[in-house]
Amino acid sequence: MxxxxxxxxxxxxxxxxxxxxxxxxALPNTEIVSIVEVNAARRAVVGERFGVKGEYGDVKEMLKEDVPDLGVVVTPTKYMKECVIACAEAGVKGISTDKPIAARLSDADEMVKACEDRGIVFAGGNLQRAMSEVQEAAGRLHAGEYGAVRGAVVHGFGGEISGGGCQYVSVLRLLTNAEVSEVVAWGGPDEAMERDDDDGLIIHGCFTMSNGMVCPVFGEQLTEVNHGVSVWTEDALIEWAWGPPNVYRGFDESGARVKIDPKYTPVEAVGSDYMYTSIQSFLSAVETGSKLWISGHDLRQALEVAIASKLSAQRGSVPVKLPLADRSHCLYPRAYRWLGGDEVGQEQPAEEARIYGFAMVQEMKRKRQQAQKK
Ligand SMILES: NC(=O)c1ccc[n+]([C@@H]2O[C@H](COP(=O)([O-])OP(=O)(O)OC[C@H]3O[C@@H](n4cnc5c(N)ncnc54)[C@H](O)[C@@H]3O)[C@@H](O)[C@H]2O)c1
Structure with a gap:
């Protein structure tokens, strides 16, 4: 750096x-010069908490006053497009967003194009694809360390195929080094199939990848471990199940796979490990032009796969080829992702905004786990 x-x-x-x-x-090479937050009470609390002088209620107001180097867009999905495009038009050098990037495919296209046309780095945000161990496993696979990739599978894609499903599609594209080029899918339950969002929709199917590989997709989780994306070679299995990928190499006397220690390079992260490495990859891309570990383009591709999956299922499991010619297709995420907590009655109290953070979330998880054990 x-x-x-x-x-x-x-x-x-x-x-x-x-x-x-x-x-x-916390990073030594970044300084938060402003925050933009529509909720006035939260804006005041968060501004004070991080000692930020520039507090704005609207992104355009902020850009009129003081254009930052980096615009970090973490609004509910509905508002991401206007914020990303406003930042791009104002000359921000790097913009990041989060998942899902949009509901309508043409909106995602516009965001990617607005950044591409101006040479702006457009990063994807807090996704597991940007975890250093996921990137390291992919790098080893691509370098042929485990032999040629023979197959891939997605486990537990359903539930929210856009909101959470983009994690799966982003890792699958990375590990297989290929795009999804065709989708055939089955979906249910009926009420979820009829709605225009992804809430509770379970999709099973088959993705054909651009390298010819055919990848089964299980909508539900079969076992505790079968939850994510696995790829295999002649004698190895790389299993991403939310976290650093497990690596199996060779077989024991009974013919079962042998789990090996992948000896990933340790990372000293500040806060959440993959948000940290995602941000590091973003900063590096802005400084040196290096490849993003998760980009806005990746999120757009994931949205497209989710939309194609639902379309295929709705039309009787027809093969749907990607890229989709009709960019007006749309799939909304769950309401809290689309509109944010405030608009669906999960308002974050000011007292929580004063302290809410990674350490607090870890502590809440620890307490929940302890309570479950009792
Ligand atoms: N990557 C992940 O792991 C992950 C995890 C949680 C949430 N998310 C995504 O992050 C996004 C935000 O989620 P959240 O849980 O922080 O929601 P939230 O409702 O807690 O926060 C959103 C904030 O944006 C503010 N806001 C709304 N419109 C705005 C605008 N136009 N300009 C400025 N501020 C605006 C709201 O007042 C609110 O404070 C959602 O899209 C969600 O899907 C991703």
Missing amino acids: SDVKHRVSIIGCGRLGQHYAEIYA
């Missing part, structure tokens, strides 16, 4: 935005 200090604006300072702010506030 160079000595450059990037001037950052956090746009949308709800629960996830506060995680981002924690990391940007």
